[in-house]
Amino acid sequence: MKLTVPHMGNCYIAFEALLQEMGHEVILPPTCSKKTLSLGTKYSPETICLPMKINVGNYIEAIQLGAEGIVMIGGSGPCRLGYFAQVQKEILKDLGLDVELIVLEPAREGLKNLKDQILRLAQPKGIGSLWRGLRLAWEKQKAVELLENAACYVRPREKQLGITSRVLQASLANIRQANSIASLRRICREEQARILDLANHSPVQPLKVGLIGEIYTILESFTNLNLEERLGHLGVQVTREVSVLRWVRDHIFLSPFASYRIKRLVKQTDGYLNSWVGGHGLESVASTIQLAKADYNGIVHIMPFTCMPEIIAQSVLTKVSADLQIPILFLIVDEHTGEAGYQTRLEAFVDLLQRKQKEFQHEKATSLFGC
Amino acid sequence: MKKQQAYLGVDLGSVSTNLVLLEPKTKKLLKKVNIRTQGKPMQVLQQGMKQLLADEHQIVGVGTTGSARELAGVMLGADVIKNEITAHAIAAANEVPDVRTILEIGGQDSKIIILKQGVVVDFAMNTVCAAGTGSFLDQQAGRLNIPIDKFGDIALVSKTPVRIAGRCTVFAESDMIHKQQLGHSLPDILAGLCQAMVRNYVNNLGKGKDIQAPVVFQGGVAANKGMRKAFQEILGMDIYVPQNHDVMGAIGAAILAEEYIEQGHRTKFYGQDLLRCVYSNNSFECTDCPNHCEIVNIYKDQQLVASWGARCGKSHASLSTVAISRSLC
Numbered sequence: 156m157k158l159t160v161p162h163m164g165n166c167y168i169a170f171e172a173l174l175q176e177m178g179h180e181v182i183l184p185p186t187c188s189k190k191t192l193s194l195g196t197k198y199s200p201e202t203i204c205l206p207m208k209i210n211v212g213n214y215i216e217a218i219q220l221g222a223e224g225i226v227m228i229g230g231s232g233p234c235r236l237g238y239f240a241q242v243q244k245e246i247l248k249d250l251g252l253d254v255e256l257i258v259l260e261p262a263r264e265g266l267k268n269l270k271d272q273i274l275r276l277a278q279p280k281g282i283g284s285l286w287r288g289l290r291l292a293w294e295k296q297k298a299v300e301l302l303e304n305a306a307c308y309v310r311p312r313e314k315q316l317g318i319t320s321r322v323l324q325a326s327l328a329n330i331r332q333a334n335s336i337a338s339l340r341r342i343c344r345e346e347q348a349r350i351l352d353l354a355n356h357s358p359v360q361p362l363k364v365g366l367i368g369e370i371y372t373i374l375e376s377f378t379n380l381n382l383e384e385r386l387g388h389l390g391v392q393v394t395r396e397v398s399v400l401r402w403v404r405d406h407i408f409l410s411p412f413a414s415y416r417i418k419r420l421v422k423q424t425d426g427y428l429n430s431w432v433g434g435h436g437l438e439s440v441a442s443t444i445q446l447a448k449a450d451y452n453g454i455v456h457i458m459p460f461t462c463m464p465e466i467i468a469q470s471v472l473t474k475v476s477a478d479l480q481i482p483i484l485f486l487i488v489d490e491h492t493g494e495a496g497y498q499t500r501l502e503a504f505v506d507l508l509q510r511k512q513k514e515f516q517h518e519k520a521t522s523l524f525g526c
Numbered sequence: 527m528k529k530q531q532a533y534l535g536v537d538l539g540s541v542s543t544n545l546v547l548l549e550p551k552t553k554k555l556l557k558k559v560n561i562r563t564q565g566k567p568m569q570v571l572q573q574g575m576k577q578l579l580a581d582e583h584q585i586v587g588v589g590t591t592g593s594a595r596e597l598a599g600v601m602l603g604a605d606v607i608k609n610e611i612t613a614h615a616i617a618a619a620n621e622v623p624d625v626r627t628i629l630e631i632g633g634q635d636s637k638i639i640i641l642k643q644g645v646v647v648d649f650a651m652n653t654v655c656a657a658g659t660g661s662f663l664d665q666q667a668g669r670l671n672i673p674i675d676k677f678g679d680i681a682l683v684s685k686t687p688v689r690i691a692g693r694c695t696v697f698a699e700s701d702m703i704h705k706q707q708l709g710h711s712l713p714d715i716l717a718g719l720c721q722a723m724v725r726n727y728v729n730n731l732g733k734g735k736d737i738q739a740p741v742v743f744q745g746g747v748a749a750n751k752g753m754r755k756a757f758q759e760i761l762g763m764d765i766y767v768p769q770n771h772d773v774m775g776a777i778g779a780a781i782l783a784e785e786y787i788e789q790g791h792r793t794k795f796y797g798q799d800l801l802r803c804v805y806s807n808n809s810f811e812c813t814d815c816p817n818h819c820e821i822v823n824i825y826k827d828q829q830l831v832a833s834w835g836a837r838c839g840k841s842h843a844s845l846s847t848v849a850i851s852r853s854l855c
Contacts, residue, residue, distance in 0.1 A: 186816035473734035482648065495593040496635065500651055503611035510645045 156255065157182050159222035161213040164374030165303065166399045168331045169296035174226065176288030178279030182222040184213035187377035191216060196490060198246050205378055205459035205489055206371040207239050211246060218252050226276070229260035233433030233463050262410045291336060293400075298330050298343040300398050305350045307395065310387025311361035312354040319353050320384050326350060362508050365446040367396045367439045368457040368486075369465050374399070378488055379457055380497055386455070389505045394451075396442040397435055428471050434464030440471050447481040452508045454481060460489040482507055529584035532556055533787075534795070535780025536574075536602065537613070537773065538567055538594040541633025541660060542746060544773040545574045547583055548780040553620055557581060558773050567594045568805045568824075571601060576801055587787040588795045589613075589779030593634075600824055600832040601805060603796040606782045611639060611649050613778030618742045619644045620781055621768045626738040629757065629765075630774075631727070631747035633660045638731040640738075650731045660747045662695050666702065666719065670712065674750075677716060681752025684717035692722030693729075720752040724760050739763045744771040803827050812836065 157180045160170040171181045185191070187209055195212030214225055227243075230236035240258040247254060257272050277285050306323045313319045326346035333339040364386060372378045373395060383393050405416055417431045423441040431437050443454050456472060458465035469485055476483040484504040486497070532547040543563045547556040559574045589606040590598040591613040599607040618628045619641065628639040636659050640648040652659070667674045688705045691697040698719065705715055741763050747753055748771040757765050768774060787793060809822045812835075824832040 188816060188818040189811075189820075190818065477734070477736070485650075496651070499593065499609045499611065502609040503646070503649060506609070506612045507646045507649070511647070514643075514645060 156180075156224045157222050158224045158226055158257075159184060159214070159217035160226050161210040162187055162375065163371055163399075164376065165299050165327055166296065166374070168299055168327065169292040169399070170226070171331070172295050173288040173292035174276075176291055177276055177284045179276075182217055182220050184217040184220075184222075187213070187375065191377075192490060198250065200242070202461065203242075204235060204461050206369075206375075207235070207243070208490075209375070209378065210239060211243060214243065214247065214254075215250070215252070218247075218254060222254065224255040224257060226257045226259070229258045229264065231261055231264055232431070235463065236434070261406055263413070291339070293403075294336050294339050295330060295333070296400055296403075298339060298346075299327060300400055301343060302326050302330070302346055302350060304395070305347050307383055307387065307393045309350055309354045310384065311390045311392050312357065313387075314353055314355050316388065319350065319387070322350055322353060361390050361392045362452045362505065362512065363394065363450075364391045364453045364455055364508070365394050365396055365442060365451050366455050366457070367442050367446075368435065368455075368468075369459060369462050370397045370402060370435055372457050372459050372488055373397055378459070379486075380488070380494055382455070382457065382486075382501075385498065385501055386505070389501060391505060391508075393455075394446075396446070397438065427475055428468075432464045432467045434462070436464030436468040439465060439468040440475065443472055443475055443481070443483070444479065447475070447479040451481065452512060453504065454483045455486065455504070456483055457486045457488065460487050482511065529582050530556070531586050532583040533780040533784045534578075534585045534588045534602075535773075535776035535778070535783065536571070536588070536590045536592070536598050536604075537610070537775035537779060538571060538590065538592040538598040539563060539610075539632060539634070539775070540593050542772075543567070543570045543574055543592075544776040545578050546770075546773050546776040546780055547578065547581075547585075548777065548784070550586065550784060553777075553781060553784075555770055555773075555777070556583065558770065558776070560772055563594075567597055568601065568807065571598055572801065572805065575602075579798065579801065585793070585795050585797070587780075587783035587793045589781075589783030589786075591775050591779040596832075596834070597824065601796075601826075602800060603794040604783075605791065605793050605795070606779065606786050608779060608782050610775050611637060611651070612646065613775045613782065614744065615639050615641060615646045615778070616781050617774040617778035618744060618768070620777070621774075622740055622742055622766060625740050625742050627735075627741045629727070629741060629743045629748075630745040631659060631743075631753070632745045633664075635659060636727060636731060636745075638727075638735055638737075640735055648735060650733075650735065652731060660745070662698075663719075663723070663747065663750065663753075666699070670716075672712075678749070678751030678753065680713050681716040681720055681750075682713075682755060684711075684713035686714055687717035687721055688714050690715075690718040690722040692726040698722055717752055717756070720750070720756040721760065724753065724756040728760060737761060737763075740766055742766050742768065744768055744774040746772050748772070809835075 158174050159182050160167060162184055167183055174181045191209055191212035194215045195208035199208040199211050227240055229240050240256060244256050257275060259272055260268055262269055302323060306319050309319045329342050329346060333342050366373055386393050420437050420441045421429055423445060425444055428437055428440045446454060472483055484500060531550055533550060535546045537544040541563055543561050545559040549556055557578060559577045561570055561574055563570050588602050588604045590604045591608050591610050595607050614628060614630050618625050625641055630637045635652055637649060637651045639646055664674055667677050672680060688710050691701045702715055702719060743754060743757060743765045748767045754765055754767060803826050806825045807822060809820060812819050812821050819835050821833060821835040823830055
């Protein structure tokens with residue numbers, strides 16, 4: 156069966172490797188574009204959040220290319236990801252698109268269902284292929300995130316404006332081609348060196364900003380209008396506080412220990428938020444507090460319009476920002492593709508951080524000389 | 527006769543286009559031009575420059591701001607291209623050095639800027655809703671058939687403003703029509719509308735913000751006396767409206783240009799050249815890769831001078847202007 160997966164940033168590379176290793180032909184949806192968005196908004200409920208609309212657009216475009224089945228991840232809790240699959244199934248049925256939906260629900264929603272779906276995926280080559288596929292996919296995702304993080308480090312220091320992103324694209328294409336773990340590791344090392352080599356080495360440290368919020372809008376550059384790249388070009392070193400690896404580790408492998416993880420996160424929020432609110436809401440608050448303590452210059456919080464967990468986080472973060480003196484820029488993204496207002500906010504935020512840093516350095520200098 | 531030196535500031539916004547000439551050092555306003563953008567930024571900018579350059583001024587530096595700041599920057603050969611928030615803050619701090627809060631309401635957007643010792647420490651801009659911006663007030667004035675410059679005076683007459691829902695312009699409009707059909711007087715409805723707009727502003731943008739006096743109110747809407755009074759009542763503070771409140775963004779851009787030139791740079795301004803050139807643009811969807819970016823090309827006398835919108839970095843005009851602002855920081 157020809158399978159497809161929805162897009163979320165560059166994680167298609169790992170998903171493709173997993174499914175191919177398990178003996179499936181993979182048809183990826185075209186990169187998210189205005190067409191994807193138009194299709195998605197046309198056939199999704201109006202009030203649903205942006206990630207689901209883009210998912211629907213991805214599915215329709217992939218089906219047009221010949222996909223017969225869709226693999227996706229389910230969820231639970233207040234985040235609406237939990238019912239994406241059910242609603243999407245109905246939408247595709249109404250459209251007369253006859254495809255199979257393989258939904259990998261988190262283990263706490265019932266192990267039997269998860270086992271059945273995995274066995275279904277493992278049919279062509281047996282359960283052993285699952286292990287090989289997972290290992291390759293895990294390594295690929297690790298490589299992708301390593302390179303993305305390297306790019307975030309290099310962008311504010313790059314020798315030629317815009318080159319990092321171009322090299323990153325080429326590097327990711329090479330990672331995608333790798334078909335064994337040994338060759339993957341070699342390619343990853345080479346590509347990482349190639350990206351790091353694009354940086355100027357100046358003693359002046361760029362501003363450090365943490366990127367937090369809803370995972371889909373952080374990872375999918377189409378929805379966040381290339382946020383990381385824009386900040387990088389404004390001279391900011393971005394640290395991404397969510398990652399696919401971490402998500403898979405926490406929600407799939409370590410899901411039996413979820414209550415322990417939540418307790419730890421709640422502790423990190425220093426009493427600002429005492430319960431799990433779904434999605435990455437609790438993580439957003441915990442990360443902000445940790446980054447503020449780690450002397451970050453600022454935080455950018457991003458979420459899709461009407462995102463429930465992050466709205467809670469946003470209300471809490473307003474207080475955190477005032478108490479810990481860390482500037483936070485709140486961005487809400489929806490269907491808009493106009494960039495002017497977005498760029499204005501980012502530039503103004505970076506101006507603010509720069510002036511604040513200058514003032515701080517000035518204060519430090521004056522106190523040093525005792526005047 | 528020696529021409530008087532001046533810095534040019536341009537705020538090319540969505541609704542209005544403002545140009546100012548500032549005297550070096552004193553930062554005195556020499557001349558201002560305020561015209562409507564009418565969706566034609568390029569033609570309007572040229573037209574504004576024609577009105578401005580007729581004078582005997584020598585322009586020694588140019589700053590641009592507003593949502594079309596990059597376009598204006600490319601057309602004029604700007605020295606500084608800066609976002610509106612910084613430009614507004616600079617201009618307000620120049621007028622009221624100890625300003626703590628800036629309320630700015632323009633045509634399409636509204637912002638709140640919080641400063642401490644002349645430095646921006648926090649800001650917010652309206653995100654997903656245009657309620658409470660100049661366009662809406664304009665539209666309502668049009669519907670009631672009153673000139674927008676009379677709006678404030680009429681609202682001030684009101685003794686008992688009616689309650690109007692302010693969370694959303696759609697709700698506000700239906701509420702207004704309902705009250706009007708019940709027979710409430712026009713001043714009461716207008717004053718009620720001002721209060722609704724201010725409540726919306728304070729709840730949305732002012733949420734969690736530390737609003738302290740002195741408060742400066744600027745932007746086109748600051749001309750509206752009804753809005754000034756509503757802010758005064760709801761915030762319980764005195765509101766200062768600068769004399770040139772409608773062109774503060776442009777003034778800020780001119781001040782930034784002066785700061786830049788003072789650092790020893792030479793201006794890149796094109797001068798009179800600009801007036802006889804023919805500017806044109808075209809836009810298309812690039813189909814070279816699956817991104818399908820919307821590309822806009824700007825031509826000066828049929829020569830490509832700028833191109834933006836590409837995500838792949840094929841034409842990097844937009845990045846080079848970003849590079850200018852980056853080099854300034």
